[in-house]
Amino acid sequence: MTQPTDIEIARAATKHKIQAIGARLDIPEEALLPYGHDKAKVAQGFIDGLTDRPNGKLILVTAITPTPAGEGKTTTTVGLGDGLNRIGKRAAICIREASLGPCFGLKGGAAGGGHAQVIPMEDMNLHFTGDFHAITSAHNLLSAMIDNHIHWGNELQIDQRRVVWRRVMDMNDRALRDMVTSLGGAANGFPRQTGFDITVASEVMAILCLADDLADLQRRLGDIIVAYTREKEPIRARDLKADGAMTVLLRDAMQPNLVQTLENNPAFVHGGPFANIAHGCNSVISTRLALKLADYVVTEAGFGADLGAEKFMDIKCRKAGLEPDAVVLVATVRSLKMNGGVTKDDLSRENPGAVQQGCANLTRHLENLRGFGVPVVVAINRFTDDTDAELDVLRQAVEAEDTEVFMCNHWAEGSSGIEALSHRVASLADHRDTAFTLLYPDDMPLFEKIETVAKRIYRAEGVDADARIRGQLADWEAQGFGNLPVCMAKTQYSFSADPAARGAITGHRIPVREVRLSAGAGFVVVICGDIMTMPGLPRSPAAEGICLNGDNQVTGLF
Incomplete structure (x- = not known):
């Protein structure tokens, strides 16, 4: 029998009305703003009334270095949420929204997989509740107001050579990375070189995902630095009087989205900054x-x-x-084999030696996570062709690190396949006795923060940055931005800046190509190597296989 696809499994699910899902968490119907029958936004007024309630336990799911073989991090997140509910815990899931760029490009959807998915899967991967469109519109409104201000006399004395605010769209389009706008004469404004980033790299996305409420959202939007004068004085969004209108466009987008898993458990899906070119987490408010x-x-x-x-x-x-x-660190035998040097075409062959080699990547991630002072366990997202010999090698490698490892079958079995991990994670969260520790203090100089991440997390020998970049960091420190954290924009496929260098590479250096100040979001973006903030489509993009069937249902999405 042919295994059903993820979208076929999702389409066969029995969905409950969103009001019933909200009731699982005691959200009253009047606090839900429905988008159809199976998704809703949670009203800001209801959220504001929860301030004095105690917090539950927060469990982070992360993964080893990704490969084309797949790790199943979102699948494990959903499966663990279902598993906790299965063993009698009151649990909810928080994940990011999906970008259209990777959906139509290479990566595919972002709703989990198999019998551990969030639904409605098609909606989540295609437009959803319109949050990304609102972010795109707010971002580009600011772009339009910058050029409009310059056109009508430039009262703020913006230096056109120092406009740092680019435009965005939620699609992979390499042709827009570097371009000249306002061609065609005086009526179209003053020509200048600029470009597009993908929406998930927008500072507006980061701001929405870090803001406490609408008032904090507007304050942060106003803090965005869009350009500089000839004297290098910053021009902010509030100087252009753009922050109010941007907040209006984002009013509804600021409210978290509630949906459900295949097992009808609550899931909040909100925000979507990329993790390689942005900070990679769902919204603080959700x-x-x-x-x-x-x-x-x-x-x-x-x-x-x-x-x-x-x-x-x-x-x-x-x-x-x-x-x-x-913290749960997710791995698969297949991805460990690729990190151990096996090509994708050879993954089906048993190769315990490659698993052993790939475990160096897993153990490095374990060491890094322990440095934050949090308890960590390993979840093996099991595939049907994993062999006992390969699994034994993996288990022994993890246990040698004095860490527990759990074989999980949630992709095939849903919550029943992840019960053991669910029990252990709940126990660890209930009895955490370690102190959470950040990697670096706020008052560390910016370049030292970059070096700290490169050396302690990537295990690099050092960082290469020219005098221009070091001078820019020093200028920002002099302007009062030295206490900000750094957001490293780097390939996801390696500890280095070279996507082909898998495993647990050593002896490398991290080349910093550019730094960008996100004053509203509150961090400095550090662009390393060849990473692009506007990705391109692959030779055969996923979009080629996506269409409607005779029943007007989406096919080829995932």
């Missing part, structure tokens, strides 16, 4: 909401632990005052 309503909240951080988990700790937790009570 995480806090879930913590007020559930006893256990399972969330994820994008890509491998060197990117998503580090930023979850050093940016999201630092800014929001959160602490994870337990």
